[in-house]
Amino acid sequence: MADQHQNGDTHLSKRTKLSYITDEEIEAEFSHHDPEVARLNNGAFGCCPASVLAAQRQWQLKNLRQPDHFYFNDLKSNLLRSRSIIKELVNAEHVDEISLVDNASTATAIVLQQASWAFHDGTFGKGDAVLVLHHAYGAVKKALEAYVARAGGAIIEVPLPFPLTSENDVVREFRKAVEIGKSESQGGDEENGTANRTRNRIRLAVIDHVTSMPSVVIPVKELVSICREEGVDQVFVDAAHAIGCTRVDMQEIGADFYTSNLHKWFFCPPSVAFLYARRSSKSRDLHHPVVSHEYGNGIAVESSWAGNRDYSAQLVVPAAVDFVNRFEGGIEGIRKRNHDVVVEMGNMLVEAWGTHLGCPPHMSASMVMVGLPPSLGISSDSDALKLRTRLRDHFGVEVPIFFRGPADDHRSVTAYARISRQVYNKVADYYKFRDAVNQLLQDGFTSTAS
Numbered sequence: 122m123a124d125q126h127q128n129g130d131t132h133l134s135k136r137t138k139l140s141y142i143t144d145e146e147i148e149a150e151f152s153h154h155d156p157e158v159a160r161l162n163n164g165a166f167g168c169c170p171a172s173v174l175a176a177q178r179q180w181q182l183k184n185l186r187q188p189d190h191f192y193f194n195d196l197k198s199n200l201l202r203s204r205s206i207i208k209e210l211v212n213a214e215h216v217d218e219i220s221l222v223d224n225a226s227t228a229t230a231i232v233l234q235q236a237s238w239a240f241h242d243g244t245f246g247k248g249d250a251v252l253v254l255h256h257a258y259g260a261v262k263k264a265l266e267a268y269v270a271r272a273g274g275a276i277i278e279v280p281l282p283f284p285l286t287s288e289n290d291v292v293r294e295f296r297k298a299v300e301i302g303k304s305e306s307q308g309g310d311e312e313n314g315t316a317n318r319t320r321n322r323i324r325l326a327v328i329d330h331v332t333s334m335p336s337v338v339i340p341v342k343e344l345v346s347i348c349r350e351e352g353v354d355q356v357f358v359d360a361a362h363a364i365g366c367t368r369v370d371m372q373e374i375g376a377d378f379y380t381s382n383l384h385k386w387f388f389c390p391p392s393v394a395f396l397y398a399r400r401s402s403k404s405r406d407l408h409h410p411v412v413s414h415e416y417g418n419g420i421a422v423e424s425s426w427a428g429n430r431d432y433s434a435q436l437v438v439p440a441a442v443d444f445v446n447r448f449e450g451g452i453e454g455i456r457k458r459n460h461d462v463v464v465e466m467g468n469m470l471v472e473a474w475g476t477h478l479g480c481p482p483h484m485s486a487s488m489v490m491v492g493l494p495p496s497l498g499i500s501s502d503s504d505a506l507k508l509r510t511r512l513r514d515h516f517g518v519e520v521p522i523f524f525r526g527p528a529d530d531h532r533s534v535t536a537y538a539r540i541s542r543q544v545y546n547k548v549a550d551y552y553k554f555r556d557a558v559n560q561l562l563q564d565g566f567t568s569t570a571s
């Protein structure tokens with residue numbers, strides 16, 4: 122009987138390993154998605170399969186069933202379990218380097234609040250600079266305004282060309298901006314002879330790993346090493362899109378701080394992100410913006426209790442891992458297939474419209490920028506939004522549109538669609554988008570006229 126049982130188990134584990142999730146099972150996992158919509162915008166809000174939502178519900182019920190028991194016996198140990206999984210996935214050195222927070226915006230606030238205090242207490246001087254990419258996420262730029270500019274820091278934006286032809290375009294512009302940041306500035310009054318020259322310092326560089334709009338994979342490892350060579354004090358990588366979308370390795374990248382959402386490309390529910398903080402004196406100054414009982418116990422522990430609230434999104438990381446392991450190659454297999462398919466679909470669209478991709482495929486992850494036909498007449502951000510709304514309301518296609526800038530000539534591309542690919546997408550979704558645009562062109566639609 123024992124043998125039989127053992128054989129049964131062996132058979133089961135073999136079968137589990139060999140049989141990957143089927144198309145029908147994928148459909149069932151995402152049956153809560155609106156079937157009328159070709160959802161080409163995973164990049165914005167991500168997705169969460171039914172099995173992970175069910176696991177989340179179990180955590181919520183466990184809490185509500187006996188909150189005191191949950192608080193004293195379950196919460197911290199299971200948050201630690203989630204953090205340990207992330208630590209392994211991203212190749213951090215120690216689990217204490219990984220905190221779980223609500224989202225990339227919270228992680229950004231934690232890092233920039235620390236920079237703000239450094240300006241206030243004189244560790245950073247007035248006029249010292251923070252470097253950020255021009256294509257950084259809008260909310261991150263607002264956070265720089267709130268935490269850095271108000272504290273007396275200067276903000277230097279690194280201009281990036283788009284479309285891009287190679288990583289060198291990014292590296293060259295970044296180097297130039299670092300030089301400008303370091304260049305001498307003049308203070309005091311030249312007329313009455315009190316002019317003084319000070320050498321500026323770049324205290325912090327905020328670098329995207331995968332920019333949002335336009336979406337481009339940034340050569341982050343190279344940019345971090347430029348920062349190290351040039352004596353930039355701190356490097357924070359905003360990698361809101363990265364985990365599950367591109368390669369993420371903390372020791373290889375070498376940043377001080379790094380954040381990625383888990384609800385975008387890692388199948389967690391809204392909302393959860395990890396914040397990596399390399400163990401150093403810098404990380405000791407990090408604090409959660411919501412102060413509670415754990416204040417002063419390190420950012421990872423502070424983040425594990427930011428007051429009474431629902432922690433279930435942070436507790437389902439093991440369930441998300443179970444989900445991705447049903448696919449061949451796990452999360453790595455998923456991201457590679459997503460990349461291959463989205464590039465293939467991007468090429469299909471640019472061929473249909475006689476346009477081009479916004480950057481070479483190796484600078485894209487699971488999102489690709491697809492040039493839209495110039496005759497759509499997109500000549501402002503509001504035109505781009507109009508087209509997006511039209512595609513949603515009239516054609517059941519959800520896709521964000523990026524306005525690049527005014528036309529160089531009447532045949533040049535002024536706007537790009539950012540198409541995403543996730544496991545639930547079907548090839549038909551992309552053909553639906555192609556046909557919708559073709560229909561608009563046939564109807565003589567132009568964004569400006571409508």
Ligand SMILES: Cc1ncc(COP(=O)(O)O)c(C=O)c1O
Nearest residue numbers: 224225226258332333359361382
């Ligand atoms: C590059 C980038 N940074 C930060 C964020 C903010 O993420 P969240 O809204 O989850 O905080 C986003 C969201 O899309 C993003 O794309």
